[in-house]
Amino acid sequence: MTKILHRTIGTTLPRAVAGEGIYITDSEGRIYIDGSGGAAVSCLGHNHPEVLEAMKAQMGRITYAHTSFFTTDVAEQLAEQLVELAPNGLDYVYLVSGGSEAVESALKMARQYFVEVGQPQRRHIIARRQSYHGNTIGALATGGNAWRRAQFKPILPETHHVSPCYAYRDMPVGETPEDYAERLAAELEAKIIELGTGKVMAFVAEPVVGATLGAVGPVADYFKRVRQVCDKYGILLILDEVMCGMGRTGTMFACEQEGIVPDLVTIAKGMGGGFQPIGALMLSEKIYRAFAEGSGLFQHGHTYIGHPVAAAAANKVVEIVRRPEIMENVIKMGECLQAGLDAALGQSPYVGDIRGRGLFRGVEIVADKDTQQPFDPARKIHSRIKKEAMKRGLMCYPMGGTIDGVNGDHVLLAPPYIIQAKQIDLIVERLAESIDAAVKS
Numbered sequence: 302m303t304k305i306l307h308r309t310i311g312t313t314l315p316r317a318v319a320g321e322g323i324y325i326t327d328s329e330g331r332i333y334i335d336g337s338g339g340a341a342v343s344c345l346g347h348n349h350p351e352v353l354e355a356m357k358a359q360m361g362r363i364t365y366a367h368t369s370f371f372t373t374d375v376a377e378q379l380a381e382q383l384v385e386l387a388p389n390g391l392d393y394v395y396l397v398s399g400g401s402e403a404v405e406s407a408l409k410m411a412r413q414y415f416v417e418v419g420q421p422q423r424r425h426i427i428a429r430r431q432s433y434h435g436n437t438i439g440a441l442a443t444g445g446n447a448w449r450r451a452q453f454k455p456i457l458p459e460t461h462h463v464s465p466c467y468a469y470r471d472m473p474v475g476e477t478p479e480d481y482a483e484r485l486a487a488e489l490e491a492k493i494i495e496l497g498t499g500k501v502m503a504f505v506a507e508p509v510v511g512a513t514l515g516a517v518g519p520v521a522d523y524f525k526r527v528r529q530v531c532d533k534y535g536i537l538l539i540l541d542e543v544m545c546g547m548g549r550t551g552t553m554f555a556c557e558q559e560g561i562v563p564d565l566v567t568i569a570k571g572m573g574g575g576f577q578p579i580g581a582l583m584l585s586e587k588i589y590r591a592f593a594e595g596s597g598l599f600q601h602g603h604t605y606i607g608h609p610v611a612a613a614a615a616n617k618v619v620e621i622v623r624r625p626e627i628m629e630n631v632i633k634m635g636e637c638l639q640a641g642l643d644a645a646l647g648q649s650p651y652v653g654d655i656r657g658r659g660l661f662r663g664v665e666i667v668a669d670k671d672t673q674q675p676f677d678p679a680r681k682i683h684s685r686i687k688k689e690a691m692k693r694g695l696m697c698y699p700m701g702g703t704i705d706g707v708n709g710d711h712v713l714l715a716p717p718y719i720i721q722a723k724q725i726d727l728i729v730e731r732l733a734e735s736i737d738a739a740v741k742s
Contacts, residue, residue: 315691320347323717323724325696333691334716336728337698341511341544341661341715344571345621352576352617359613368607376607379616383568383581386553386623390562391583395599396607400543400569401435403580404505407565408439409601411503411537414588417595420535423502427492429465431706433513434505434541443505446513447706461496463488465510466519469654469665470673470704478520486526493534503537503565504530508555511544512700515663515711516656518550524559537564537588543580544661547571548622548718551632551659558658564588574618577611622718631718634725635659638714641729649733651740660718665703666710666736675709676740678702683710685739695731712736 307314315327323346325333335343345352359375366373380394395410397403408426415423428434430445441450442457445465450457464471464485472481493501504527510517531538540563545555549571552558556566565588569580592599605611621627639655639662646652646664653667666683668676676682683699690697703709716728 322346322348323720331694333694333696334724334728334731335696336690336714336716336732337696338571338715338717339575339696340570340698341549341713342570342573342575344548344718345574345618346717346719347575349574349576349618349621351621352574352614355613355617356576356610359610362609364610366609367604368602373607373609373612375609375616376612379612379619382616382619383583386619387566387583388554388557388562390585391566392586393584393589395582395584396612397569397580397582398578398603398605398608398611399580400541400567401437401440402603403543403567403569403582404435404440404443404541405437406582406601407505407539407567408443408503410565410582410584410588410599411539413596413600414537414591415502417591420499422500425496425501426460426503426505427489427496427501428460428462428505429510430462431465431467431513431703432462432505432507432510432541433544434507435543444513446702448702451706461492463492465514465517466523467510467514467517468520469517469656472520479522482519482521482523482526485523486530489527490530490533493530493536498534501534501536503539505539505541507541507545508559509545509550509658509661511661511713512698514703515665515700515713516658516661517663518656518658519559524556524561528561539563539565539567541567543567543569544715545658547619548628548631549659549661549715550657551628551635553623553628555658571622572619573611573615576614576618577608578605579608579611579615627718630720631659634716634718634720634722635662637722637725638662638716638729641725642732645729645733646736649736651736657714660714660716660720662714664712664714664732664736666712666740675704678707678709682739683712685742686710686712686735689735689738689742690731693731693735695728695735697728697732697735 434444573579698713
């Protein structure tokens with residue numbers, strides 16, 4: 302009898318007892334391919350010896366020092382490495398303990414920035430429908446995941462939402478990607494004008510949408526247009542790369558592929574690889590200077606920020622991920638995964654779209670391929686796929702409510718960066734079998 306309040310009550314979860322490379326073993330001896338990296342976390346797989354050694358070494362020095370009293374060498378080294386890797390203009394790092402914490406920090410930092418520069422009237426946040434930015438109150442309010450928001454809506458702070466860049470569903474036949482991007486940018490601008498051009502403080506978006514939409518990337522020059530709109534009205538651009546960043550899409554930062562630099566960017570998951578809870582908020586020089594030349598502090602903080610052992614783990618994870626052979630493998634195996642999914646599922650009557658970048662791929666499930674009609678949500682196809690996949694020794698990340706928070710199903714794949722072609726083949730084979738079994742049950 303468990304004393305844990307699990308995410309879902311009444312289910313019996315297998316007990317993980319060991320992890321090695323891309324595999325997890327349970328207490329019954331069953332072995333699972335970690336095809337989703339948990340929740341796009343385990344970028345280097347499990348039990349990586351170099352990361353474990355870095356953590357042990359740090360434990361031998363100091364395990365905790367509160368950041369109101371001390372900094373540590375390892376935290377400083379991690380920040381320096383992140384700034385070195387980030388797009389030019391992201392010059393400072395605020396360390397946190399996870400993705401939701403990073404987004405909360407970004408929202409508060411954006412607000413304080415405008416107070417510091419004498420624009421306290423700026424308070425509105427604009428984000429996108431069908432986005433996900435975390436589960437704390439501010440992050441949940443910012444996100445557009447309708448199902449997660451629903452019961453908490455009465456206590457969520459005000460946030461405004463515009464359309465996602467979701468070409469499979471929302472770009473009609475005959476509209477070019479460039480025209481679609483222009484239309485979405487115009488919608489954002491119209492929302493800013495509606496709220497008051499001097500009252501909006503930030504626009505928040507995932508460069509490649511993860512959990513809620515399933516690896517949906519932007520079209521054409523969408524983000525360049527968004528950056529232009531933000532600059533026109535003096536609005537901060539916050540990019541959430543908690544899931545899609547740190548090499549997941551084939552570059553260290555997903556926004557590199559869009560040719561833009563945000564004012565703030567959140568990172569987590571792949572930053573620590575699951576070895577310790579950690580995340581970060583990276584900020585521009587102008588935000589840092591506003592604080593440094595104003596109040597002299599960021600009025601925010603958590604107990605475990607800058608945790609030395611977490612910083613040691615992340616420092617080594619980032620060092621390994623940035624090695625040329627790792628990023629080359631992300632790109633090569635990402636192409637292999639896309640090709641395998643196209644071959645196995647491209648003609649399936651139950652698969653509407655296969656998309657993504659690098660080792661971040663999504664498969665959208667439909668009842669009718671021609672009309673894009675989703676399955677009745679009462680069937681919970683995504684839950685059935687997960688159960689069938691686990692039976693076959695595959696961990697994947699299915700979600701429902703893809704279209705509007707109620708309708709639609711997709712599966713997200715985010716395997717470790719160390720995966721090889723034969724293991725990709727197994728993921729594709731087991732996923733194809735799982736989808737077929739789920740829709741026919």
